[in-house]
Amino acid sequence: MKYTLIGSFTSPYARKMRILLSTLGPFEFKSINYLEQADSNFLKSINPINQIPILLVGDTKIFDSRVIYNYLAKTHQLKELTLEEENRLSAIDAAMNTSINLFSLRRGGLDLNSGNTYVERQKERIPLILNYLSPWVKTLNSKEPAHWNFVTMSLYSYLYWGEFRQILDLSEFHEMRLFLENFKDAPGVIETTPPA
Ligand SMILES: N[C@@H](CCC(=O)N[C@@H](CS)C(=O)NCC(=O)O)C(=O)O
Incomplete structure (x- = not known):
């Protein structure tokens, strides 16, 4: 292979x-x-x-x-990402990185609600990024093959993981929940679902 x-x-x-x-x-x-x-x-x-x-x-x-x-x-001659798509990917990767750090700190025993300034700055970044992505996420349509690309695959993997690890609260981000629901059968999603 x-x-x-x-x-x-x-x-x-x-x-x-x-x-x-x-x-x-x-x-x-x-x-x-x-x-x-x-x-x-x-x-x-x-x-x-x-x-x-x-x-x-x-x-x-x-x-x-x-x-x-x-x-x-x-x-594989995939379509080149536009600068806007590159920015979205950077934002998704930053949210992923921040969330993984928070998850690892919590797993290591740190109280994420202790008011620690580093932790607070990390936590602040997540809603900033979700709000930035929100208008674009609302335009996504799972019936449109071009909308399933590396940027949306990254978003899907991040949101799913964040909820699965209880590090991400999407209750105020309905468009993100809807995105997860709408793209749950997109190519590659089911076979890569993490074991429960
Ligand atoms: N910038 C890297 C980040 C990868 C990353 O953070 N991987 C995590 C797992 S999701 C990891 O390997 N963590 C191990 C550690 O830092 O101890 C990428 O985009 O591939």
């Missing part, structure tokens, strides 16, 4: 790459759990950044989801 993706079943960064790869043809998915010693050692031995996902193409390793996307877009 041409591509091997190293990730985990729950990582939203890995999931968006799994969704995209599933639309491009067969690929191998190697799931690791970096909280376990053997997998942690393996990850450190192949990626100095010590993060997933990683795409292996023959002997070549590609480390970051955005770089993996750029490589696949070039190789």
Whole structure:
């Protein structure tokens, strides 16, 4: 097989790459759990950044989801992202990064409501980003094939993960809930759903 993706079943960064790869043809998915010693050692031995996902193409390793996307877009002649789409992707990735940090801090025992200034700045970023994305999200139509692309795959993976990990409260973002509902059968979504 041409591509091997190293990730985990729950990582939203890995999931968006799994969704995209599933639309491009067969690929191998190697799931690791970096909280376990053997997998942690393996990850450190192949990626100095010590993060997933990683795409292996023959002997070549590609480390970051955005770089993996750029490589696949070039190789498979995917439509070039406009600057507006790049900005949305940056915003989604920033929300994902912030939310993962909050999740990891909470898992490590930190009280996210203690008023810590760093944590408060992290928390502030999420509604800012969701409000920024909201007008665009309202225009998305799941019947329109072009609306299922790397940017919307990224948004889907992020929102699903955020709710699943109870780090994201979408009660005031109905358009985001609607987006999750409308795109739940989009290509690659069902087969990449994290195990309960
Ligand atoms: N910038 C990276 C971020 C990837 C990332 O944050 N991955 C998380 C899992 S969702 C990770 O590997 N965390 C391990 C750690 O930091 O200990 C990308 O876009 O691929």
